[in-house]
Amino acid sequence: MSTGTVFDIQRFCVDDGPGIRTTVFLKGCPLHCVWCHNAEGLSGKVQLYYSAEHCIGCQICQAVCPVQAHRFTDSGHTVDFSRCITCGACVDACPNESLRLAGKLMTAEEVLSEVVKDQPFFESSGGGMTLSGGEPLMQGEFAISLAKLAKERGLHVCIETSGFCNHETMKSIAQYVDLFLFDYKHSSPEAHKRYTGVENKIILENLEFLETLEKPVILRCPIIPDCNDTKEHYGAIAALANRMKNIIEIHIEPYHPFGVSKYTALGLTAMYNSQEMMPKDASEQAAETVRALSGKNVIIS
Ligand code: SF4
Numbered sequence: 496m497s498t499g500t501v502f503d504i505q506r507f508c509v510d511d512g513p514g515i516r517t518t519v520f521l522k523g524c525p526l527h528c529v530w531c532h533n534a535e536g537l538s539g540k541v542q543l544y545y546s547a548e549h550c551i552g553c554q555i556c557q558a559v560c561p562v563q564a565h566r567f568t569d570s571g572h573t574v575d576f577s578r579c580i581t582c583g584a585c586v587d588a589c590p591n592e593s594l595r596l597a598g599k600l601m602t603a604e605e606v607l608s609e610v611v612k613d614q615p616f617f618e619s620s621g622g623g624m625t626l627s628g629g630e631p632l633m634q635g636e637f638a639i640s641l642a643k644l645a646k647e648r649g650l651h652v653c654i655e656t657s658g659f660c661n662h663e664t665m666k667s668i669a670q671y672v673d674l675f676l677f678d679y680k681h682s683s684p685e686a687h688k689r690y691t692g693v694e695n696k697i698i699l700e701n702l703e704f705l706e707t708l709e710k711p712v713i714l715r716c717p718i719i720p721d722c723n724d725t726k727e728h729y730g731a732i733a734a735l736a737n738r739m740k741n742i743i744e745i746h747i748e749p750y751h752p753f754g755v756s757k758y759t760a761l762g763l764t765a766m767y768n769s770q771e772m773m774p775k776d777a778s779e780q781a782a783e784t785v786r787a788l789s790g791k792n793v794i795i796s
Pocket residue numbers: 543559560561562563564565578579580581582583584585586
């Protein structure tokens with residue numbers, strides 16, 4: 496039985512592929528994009544998540560914690576995440592849902608039994624299951640099992656991926672995936688390494704492999720001020736889309752700051768912590784430039 500670590504199963508998603516979808520978020524990512532807005536997906540391990548805004552200061556967590564990770568001083572409640580062994584005692588004891596564990600070990604069957612609850616909505620809307628993360632292919636065997644089980648139940652399957660995985664994993668999962676939502680983060684190899692922590696060679700090879708299979712791809716392009724909001728990058732997006740016939744659409748994803756607070760809740764520090772939304776006219780300009788150069792359908796998402 497294939498098992499993996501899941502940090503969320505979101506129902507009624509409408510931005511993760513066609514129709515109404517249930518999106519399964521797998522933990523762990525081999526990239527560390529400085530702008531990542533899904534901090535829970537970075538580590539493959541289960542983590543303590545503390546929402547300070549819900550804390551009422553009752554100190555019950557301190558009383559039950561076996562490793563003294565919770566402390567109370569005149570300046571308030573602090574959590575020493577480095578001590579936490581994720582036993583869950585404080586999570587169970589907290590009266591105000593200020594604490595939770597991000598990540599849960601599940602079997603592929605358990606995940607699918609959740610997903611198929613919305614099968615009637617999938618059928619009426621043309622939706623299905625989407626695998627996301629983190630990078631879902633970091634838990635390659637588990638992701639393949641999920642996709643295979645979903646296909647056996649007649650579901651449409653999408654995967655949101657950075658494309659950073661070994662060739663065998665991509666080959667195996669491709670047979671069960673109807674549509675790839677494939678990230679394209681930077682066109683310069685050096686800048687790609689600087690901003691994501693990895694080079695883009697494997698990613699581009701996997702993208703080209705999907706073209707040989709004629710697998711439909713939506714290219715998802717995060718646009719981050721001062722990282723990749725350049726005419727050169729927009730030109731490279733368009734050139735790639737022109738070259739690959741299987742790229743059916745391009746999504747421009749402007750930076751938003753909604754994920755920054757998650758870093759604090761996990762005891763982490765955001766590397767790119769701007770609180771500013773990317774200006775609407777800059778997003779529209781990016782989309783218009785890519786549209787004009789590629790002739791493909793380009794939307795802002
Ligand atoms: S999960 Fe367990 S170890 Fe971690 S802070 Fe809570 S009680 Fe302490």
